[in-house]
Amino acid sequence: MRLHQWLFSLLLFLFVSTQAQAADPQIEILKNNMAQLQQSMQSLRNNMSDLKMTVENQNEVIRQQSIQIAGLRNERGTAAQPSQSGVAALPSGIQKAVGGFNPDIAVVGTTQAKLTQNKSDADGNNAITLKELELNFSQVVDPFSRMDAVISFNDSLETQNANIEEAYYTRWGLPFGFTGQIGKFRADIGKENLLHAHQLETVDYPFVIRDFFGDEGLASSGLRLKNEIPNPWDLPLEISGEILRGNNGNSFSGISRTPIFDTHLKSFFQTTDDTNLELGLTTMFGDENPPLRVLNGDGTFTDITRSQGTDRFGVKIFGGDATFNWFLPEGKKVVCQNELYFQNRTDLVHLNDDPWGFYSLVDYKFSEKFSTGVRFDYLNPLDVGGGHGTTSVSPYFIFWQSEFADMKLQYTHTVPAGGEKTDNSAFFVVDFMIGAHKHAVQ
């Protein structure tokens, strides 16, 4: 029995030893195979990485070519050019392909239908008129500057003409961070004067702007400098100063060689996550109107002359503006915008030596397609002395068909100063736009 046990143990030992000897080369082979597999894996990884890079490069090529094709189509005039006047925005080659060196061009039309109780055959009364057609050009000039121009055409029966509404050159990076603009531009005063008619929520400018600066507001040739005032609170404090040709005859002399000086200070407060408040102050200085001969009610004339020594900067206009924005969920928005202007005149050229006025506008965009609002105007006009001022209420409704077309419906009830007859008017305005058009940041 013991012998059998010994023999069995010996045989088991021999078997295990043989197996162990046989296993060694197999382990080696397995190790080699593993190493080869690892190498293959690494090689595959490298190939994958190369392929990924190739695909990415090819995608980039395809993308560039697509853009070049789009650009070529544009050059052939088969499609509208996208708005890409940007200089810093696009990867190399894209701008050249898309826009070439052509400026952004846009055409903006405004057509107005007006019904009014006013019996005069003034242009636009009880008629459908092409109120304005604007031709916009803009493009960077060089790495330091850009040019913007707005040529407007109107279909007024009496003064059908083309007008350079704005054409100015902007130079960035002047000493101390100033930006300079020279040419003809809308004066940087208040809020609405900076806007073109089609940008307004209402169909017309507020009464105070129309009375003080003309139906289209104040735009004149001149020079503008603007900058941010440094402050320790990192508060936006933008200041702009302008010297304008004095050919605005409403409030000023109307004489080109006597300039209008104006400044506007703007600040901004983020009051909550959803609300902000913008405040502005305006000052303007200019010369009085030249002497006038006024026809009196009894048929006689009165010569209005200036007092000696009070005509230089005889017109001082001060203004303030406050705009409150409230952003609601789902793209809804409430805007409350107010502007106040008052004049300090040294001469009695106009019948009123203390004209002033304001407007308050509340706008509610209650859906992507619709907004509504109301504007209240009060004006103590330049040419009506004494008595109550003009008051007006203008509720309106806007249909935003798309980013490029809108329709405005407005009713205006006006009680004019000087005891004139109350007027009720209804307006229907259609604004439409083609091409590349971007509005300046306000």
Next chain:
Amino acid sequence: MINKKIFTLALFISGVALISNQVLYAAGKLNVVATTTALADIANEVAQDKIHAYAIASPKQNIHHYAPTPKDVLKVKKADVLIHEGLDLEAWRQPLLDAAGNTRFLGEGQSSIDVSRGIPLLEVPTSLSRAGGDIHAFGNPHYISDPENAKIIATNIAEGLARIAPENADFFMKNAEAFNRKMDEKIKTWKARLVRFSGAPIITYHRSWSYFAKEFGLQIVGEIEPKPGIPPTAKHLAEIIQLIREKKVTVIIKEPFEDTQAPKKIAKETGAQVVTLSQAVGEPKSAKDYLSLMDQNVSLLQEAFERAGGKSNG
């Protein structure tokens, strides 16, 4: 005499203000302005304490229609670096740059980082006409909805910042790689959660989820807007309701700033689930970074599919 005192006081105040301002901005960090909160977040991941990041567009507003504020103008004026999504996503970008007049961003300067470089674009139009709505000339610009693209964005930001501050190049690149590794892990998780719904047909409000849908295998069969940027009409809504019934669509995706009425009306008619997803960090507030934003998007979508009874088809 009084005038002289007032002048001296004004001069003193201006001097103090100017010096304080310069001290504030001389802390050695780059002032980075990003056009969106998502870009600002990814920039922070990449550059961490080497930058001050400021996001321009409010996360609550439609990125296409954002109106820059005077504060944005000031920030861009003072910025060292501008990071933007390129293409024509931010239509307001150029007017903002014009208003700020910061010469660093004029021309194709290296201070501007366009993170769209290298993104495989979808829906590049073959013809350009406004008859197609507010189409994007260079392709769909809503690529940030795809987390795979966030990795390219991070790399672009790192490379861009490395050009501007080469002394920190390794730091930026390492952080971008770390961010991308985190994204890889999360993408696996997100895909695993949505794999059950692969191939499911969905409706979106605007054409802003194409990249997301492609990444997660969803099939967009229609949009509530008849054309990009054009508000829905009654006729189009009727067509969409018909389409939803035909294709057995169970989920409608909208963004927070988009109208609720039209999707709700469709949902009422069809029983589809409306889910509000976001592409902006900070909307909702709990989406405090890009990862949590995508986490929430995936969770909300998963819940919407589950409420609708699992995978509808596919």
